[in-house]
Amino acid sequence: MFVIKGVSASPGVAIGPAVLLPTADFAVAKQHVEATEVKAEIVKFHHALDKTLHDLDECENKLRATLGGEYASLMSMHKMILQDPMMKDAAIAKIKNEHMSAQAAIFHTLQELAASFDKLEDNFFKERRNDIFDVGKRLAGNLAEEKGEFLSSIRRPSVLIAHDLFPSDTINLQENQIIGFCTDLGGKTSHTAILAQSLKLPAVVGLSNAARQVRDGDTVIVDGENGLLILCPDRYTLARYKKIQREIKKAESLLQTINHLPTVTSDGKNFQLMVNFDPRADTKENKKLITDGLGLLRTEFLYMDIPQPPSEIDQYQAYLSTAKKFDMRPVVIRLADLGADKLPDFPLDEFDKDNNPFMGCRGIRLLLKNPELLHTQLRAIVRTACEVPAQIKILIPMVSSAEEMRHVREALDRAVQEFEKEGKKPLNKIALGAMIEVPSAAIALDGMIGLMDFLSIGTNDLIQYLIAVDRVNPEVAHMYDPCHPAVLRTIHQIIQTAHQRGKAVSICGEIASDVKMVPMLLGLGVDTLSVPPRMFLRIKNRIRNLNFESCSDKAQAALLAATSQDIRSLIEEENQDEDS
Secondary structure, three states, rough: EEEOOOOOOOEEEEEEEEEEOOOOOOOOOOOOOHHHHHHHHHHHHHHHHHHHHHHHHHHHHHHHHHHHHHHHHHHHHHHHHHHHHHHHHHHHHHHHOOOOOOHHHHHHHHHHHHHHOOOOOOOHHHHHHHHHHHHHHHEEEHHOOOOOOHHHHHHOOEEEEEEEEEEEEEHHHHHHOOOEEEEEEOOOHHHHHHHHHOOOOOOOOOOOOHHHHHHOOOOEEEOOOOOOOOOOOOOOHHHHHHOOOOHHHHHHHHHHOOOOOOOEOOOEOEEEEEEEEEEHEEEEEEEEEEEEEEEEEEHHHHOOOOOOOHHHHHHHHHHHHHOOOOOOEEEEEEEOOOOOOOOOHHHHHHHHHOOOHHHOOOHHHHHHHHHHHHHHHHHHHHHOOOOOOOOEEEEEEOOOHHHHHHHHHHHHHHHHHOOOOOOOOOOOOOOEEEEEEEHHHHHOOOHHHHHHHHHEEEEHHHHHHHHHHOOOOOOOOOOHHOOOHHHHEEEEEEEHHHHOOOOOOEEEEHHHHHOHHHHHHHOOOOOOOEOOOHHHHHHHHHOOOOOHEEEEEEEEHHHHOOOOOHHHHHHHHHHHHHOO
């Protein structure tokens, strides 16, 4: 038996024989053609391009029908790459002028395009590099008229082991006998991981060299709960994981029975449990959830794939259709957190000169430098609040000073006054809050909180700024540690300051949907958790099985702990206590 530690990308346990995915390199059988063959190569190129676009259309439709528009947009990105005139012209020029084969032309063109992304340090663009190679793999396969039958040839439920997986591979896993997968590369926030979560396939990524250590047919266990790949397990381990697998299945079926029940601990402490909502991924399953409201509506999607900023009416229609789904419950709309890894297609000077986007002009900094963007979005939100009974709340991203809060509040007041002059008024007072995700905001919160109606801790960014770790950089991602003493103490400080001023605190980052971290967060005093729909029932169930007093005791002990390992031990103790 051999155990390899990786990164948990999708929860659950899969047990079965391993199948190794063949390395999908670009195969260039022929570099050059004769001058007389150039025309035929161009025809082949156009035919393969059309076939690939057709394949992507089918994938897009499949994803939209099963997982929603968010995931279908992955294929839209791939189609944009294929339809880029510069890419097509460059490939055809290589065929015409250099007498390259169609395969060689597309290979070198995509290599050049990928190299231009490699020069950029932003991990968003590194993810786009993977998209380029995914497109290239499809196009190369169609040029060679390959059928791509490997996955469909698998005849029994199997665990896929690969060096890397592209989104196009992941989409087809479930219907091809794949019950879980592991990859050498990848991170928790990669497209492949996100798709695995949505398909409910247990997955572990970031295993370094697992593909070299596993043989076809080896019995393996994918422990998506703890980020482990277990090779050739002994009888005891196999029996234990089969039991865990049965318990997970039983728990999943039981989860549906608690949907209508309140989010309350076993000793009677009530909590709010909301969802992070994306209208593009609103599935039938999501619509059935009975939540306490919408804890986070990300609005950046409205700014993507369009040549100019969205209009007030376009934004209003999107907010209105979403708010109507939540009746009179809270609806938290975050102002566009543009910048860093969320770059719109329309030009903004700030992006051209931003060498360090995560630390640069993003979020509220960008909106204040472009007041027309802020004003339009605020008017769209106010217009929505005039139409629906939902408790509309506005959340400001990347706040670092009281001055920023003051500017936004003044801008909101102006927008409300404009509608009042038109004879319109919000049905409920619009609350204004801040994302506490910058250390300066956490430290100086006592001087800022008077300007806030509520606050939400954005743990994803707060953690990386506190520890100085880029959470999507594979060189340092292992150092991204929610259990770092500085992280817990900062969260506790924020909650204490807020409660002293009578303000509730929510958490909407990734740790809110981490089942193991939930007891610690509740013990630290958080009032509301907002989680992705796929994790909603699991988190509700976890809370309902917790003892709040015990959570508080463990949290107090964790605040005195010297190391991350000490804190993890306390978290494990709490989870073992509840499981026993």
